Amino acid sequence: MIAxxxxxxxxxxxxxxxxxxxxxxxxxxxxxxxxLTLTSQSIASLEVSEAHLENLNLDRKISDIKQGFKESQRIITEAITTSIYESREDPALMDELSMAYSALESYQQSVDELFAKYTQMARHKGPDDIEKLSEELLIAGQYAMETKEHLRKTQILLRKNTDEVFNRIYESRMTPLVVTVVFSLAFFGFVVIFGxxxxxxxxxxxxxxxDSTEVVAGGDFSHIAPIFEADEIGRLTYDFxxxxxxxDEGQQKLRQTLERIRSLQLITASFSEALTVDEVCEVTLKSAFEPLGASAGSLGLISEDKNYVEIIKKAGYSDEAAQKWKLIKLTDLTPMTVAIKKQEGVFLESRQEIGAEFPLLSQDLEKTxxxxxxxxxLMLGGLCLGSISLTFKFRKGFSQEERDFIVAIATQCAQALHRSHLYDDARKAILARDEFLSIASHELKTPLTPLKLQLQMLARQIKKNDLDSFTPEKVIKIIESSDKQMERLSKLIEDLLDVSRITSGKLSLNLEKVDLGEMIKEVMIQYGNHxxxxxxxxxxxSAPHVExxxxxxxLEQVLINLLTNAAKYAPGKSIKVSLEASSIIATIRVKDEGPGISHIDQARIFDRFERVKDNQNIGGLGLGLYISQQIIVAHEGHIWVESEIGKGSTFVIEVPLRNS
Amino acid sequence: MKLLFLIMLFISSWAIAQSEIKFIVNASNPVPSITNEQVQDFYLKRVRVWPDGIPLRFFDRREGTPERKTFISQHIKKTPRKIDQYWIGQKLFSGDSAPTQLPSDSLTVALVSRFAGGIGYVSGDFKGATGVKIIEVKGE
Structure with a gap:
């Protein structure tokens, strides 16, 4: 339509x-x-005016001649003026008409002179006058002729112009047709070509x-259909x-997700196989490295005093860096500590970001x-165990999937670590139990063997009827020795019973008002022989009147236990027992000059079945300090040891002094 | 008789020689002489001005006068009929009219003396007059 x-x-x-x-x-x-009409009229009028002048010789009335001439002149002047106006656009015509006008003026002038001379002449003119008049007439005729010539030239020019116009029109008579036909053809051609x-x-x-649809249908999602035009089909192709x-992206994501699920399954399997902490750490770093492309990684656990993060496993770091970041204060600003404190992942995608948020690391960034x-x-049921840290030697953007993946690994790791701790504890417990059983059997057997030997000896002598050898001294000695063994046995059994009571929560205290100084003295008397x-x-x-x-x-049992230990581990050395008291707390110190206890041992000697490792092969079930501690704890007091290797040990008991 | 004829022929040729013409121009005209080609150009209005720009006005003599006969035959070198045809043609194609024809020497002198660019011819026995001067025509 528009076309x-x-x-x-x-x-x-x-x-x-x-x-x-x-x-x-x-x-x-x-x-x-x-x-043309105007000029023809002018020429005719000029001829009329000349005719009027001719009448001068015929003695016509001068006023009539003048009147006729004037009338003609007026017509001519007007016609020429109008002609000039009409021809204003053609310079050649203007030129001719202007000259005609100028000649006309001269004509007018000469005729005026003629009239003047005629008037001066006598009524009856002589031959000279006639001659003179002829002369004047001829002169005027000259100008008239000139005017006519210019007018005729104007007419010729006009005819020439008109002819030219006619010729032009004639020559171009076919132009509209040609133009229309050419335009139509051109338009038709354009429509055809354009269409x-x-x-x-x-x-x-x-x-x-x-074609592209077929390629994509064949499974090639990387194919891009070329766009030729910005039209509807171009838009369709673009949308396609x-x-x-x-x-393609969806497929890739699906593939990646499947890969992650598979790798998480593998990781879960690996974690379930990892029993020890070391194995767990190994599996964690390995599982995190490969899918993410990390260059180095470390696993840190919060220390028991909650002040440090201790790096227990690292991979990919230089020795220098590993040494530097072995122990990190929790108060230091590092990604690990921030992750632990905030209990959420810290993801830093560029070096600038790391440098800005963690100035402590900026030195290492360049080097590494x-x-x-x-x-x-590493979160375990709302509890943070530590943190995993991974570093990359390229700018890595962490997608949500990757973040989730790392968090999943961390969770798995925390659970595995927990399991490994449980496993470790169980293993240790079994070891301790086995050791206890062997020690207990040995310890229980020790007093029994001499008792059995003595009884067998007595039986043999009775069989031989060798009753004479049973002197009262000997019998008392045998009885005392047997009693000693029995007492030892009973003490062992008592200890075991105590442990059993403590474990089952049946250890009850029988509180009474006691003077602690007196109590120590009694123990000394009672235990002096040992x-x-x-x-x-x-x-x-001893401070006086500590009640x-x-x-x-x-409490005596605890004191005896400490004294026994002191005598056992430092035989022949002096033992100092002191009692101090404030208004609310009594402090008893038992100091020996024994070999001393290492810091590591100090932490565990109060545990069940634990004994200081020694070379003296000192016997015992390792229950004494455990029972002592439980008794003091039941009193809401404290017991601890202050010791250094080679400088003896001091066991300190603090007991609150209740009034009732 | 034969001698008489020869004498008459001589006289007549003399008479013809006697009817030669002189060209006069306005006394103010500085041109000393003109060629016959110029005379033709001036008469036939092919040239309309003098070299100094003064409009040229050629005065002819009435048909039938001996001066005109001499002028036509010796200077224009065309038959009177041809000249008539020429002017009819000119009137149609260039708009020019034939020069004004004067009846006598005296009027010729009078008009030549009145127009600064005037030129005319008079009978051979013209001796000169105020306001005009005789101009020599070369190559006759």
Missing amino acids: IAFFIVINFLALFISSKGFLDGMQSIRKANTV FSIARRIGRSVNNLT NNMVKSL NIHSMCSVP LKDALSKVEVL GYVDKIR
Whole structure:
């Protein structure tokens, strides 16, 4: 529709432009005709005026002649003036008409002179007058002739112009037709070519899209259909490409997710096989490294005093870096500590980000060529065990999937670590139990063997009727020895029973008002023989009147236990027992000059079945200190040891002094 | 008789020689002489001005006068009929009219003296007058 309207408008325009020449020509012909008429009229009038002048010789009345001449002159002047106006656009015509006008003026002037001379002459003119008049007439005639010549030249020019216009119009009579035909042909050609080209382009685009669809249908999602035109099909192709792209991305994501699930399954399997902490750490770093492309990683656990993060496993770090970051204060600003404190992952995607947030690391960034890093806390049921840290030698953007993946590994790791701790504890417990059983059997057997030997000896002697050898001294000695063994046995059994009571929570205190200084003295008297046997010298330094409600027997048991230990581990050395008290706390110190206890051992000697490792092969179940501690704890007090290797040990008991 | 004829022929040729003409121009005209080609150009209005720009006005003599006969035959070198045709043609194609024809020497002198660019011819026995001067025509 638009094309047809356009076509019609173009043709009208063409006709208008081509016929404009005709209209202009007609216009100029009209003007030429006007001027032609006017000039012809002027020439005729000039001839009339000349005729009027001729009458002068015929003695006509001068006033009539003048009147006639004047009338003619007026007509001529007006005609020439109008002609000049009409011809204002043609310089050649203007030129001729101006000269005609100028000659006319001269004519007028000369005639005026003629009239003047005529008037001066006598009524009856002589031959000289006639001659003179002829002369004047001739002169005026000259100007008249000149005027006519210019007018005729004007007419010739006009005719020439008109002819030219006619010729031009005639020659261009076919122009509108030609223009219309040419325009029509051109438009038709344009429509055909344009239509053909559009059809071809659309065809090409459609074919291209079809081909691309087939390629994509074949499974090649990386294929991009070329876009030829910014038309509807181009837009369709663009949308198609976007669709394929998002399909491809979706596929890739699916593939990645499957990969992650598979790798998480493998990791879970690996974790379930990892029993020890070391194995767990190994599996954690290995599982995190490969799928993420990390260059180095470390696993840190919070120390028992909650002040440090201790790196227990690392991989990919230089010795220098490993040494530097072996123990990290929890107060230091590092990704690991931040992850632990905030209990959420810290992901740093660029070196600038790391440098800005963790100035402590900025030195290491250059040396180790780290570009990105992340730290994730090891969470176990709301409890943070430590953190995993991974570093990358390239700029890594952490997608949500990757973040989730690292967190999943960290969670798995925390659980595995927990399991490994449980496993470790169980293993240790079994070991301790086995050791206890062997020690207990040995210890229980030790007093029994001499008892059995003595009884067998007695039986043999009775069988031989060798009753004479049973002197009262000997019998008392045998009984005392047997009693000693029995007492030892009973003490062992008592200890075991105590442990059993403690474990089952049946250890009850029988509180009574006790003077602790008196109590120590009684113990010394009661236990003095044993100490003498051990050749230990005991010094007692007691504050007076330290009284409080305690279980006297149990507290004595603790004191005896400490003294026994001192005598056992430092035989022949002096033992100092002191008692101090404030208004609310009594402090008893038992100091020996024995070999001392290492810091490591200090931590565990109060545990069940634990004994200081020694070379002296000192016997015992390792229950004494455990029972002592439990008794003191039951009193809401404290017991600890202050010792250094080679400088003896001091066991300190603090017991609150209750009034009731 | 034969001798008489020869004498008459001589006289007549003398008479013809006697009817030669002189060209006069306005006394103010500085041109000393003109060629016959110029005379033709001036008469036929092919040249309309003098070299100094003064409009040129050629005065002819009435048909039938001996001066005109001499002028036509010796200077224009065309038959009177040809000249008539020429002016008819000119009137149509260039608009020019034939020069004004004067009846006598005296009027010729009078008009030449009145127009600064005037030129005319008079009978051979013209001796000169105020306001005009005789101009030599070369190559006759």
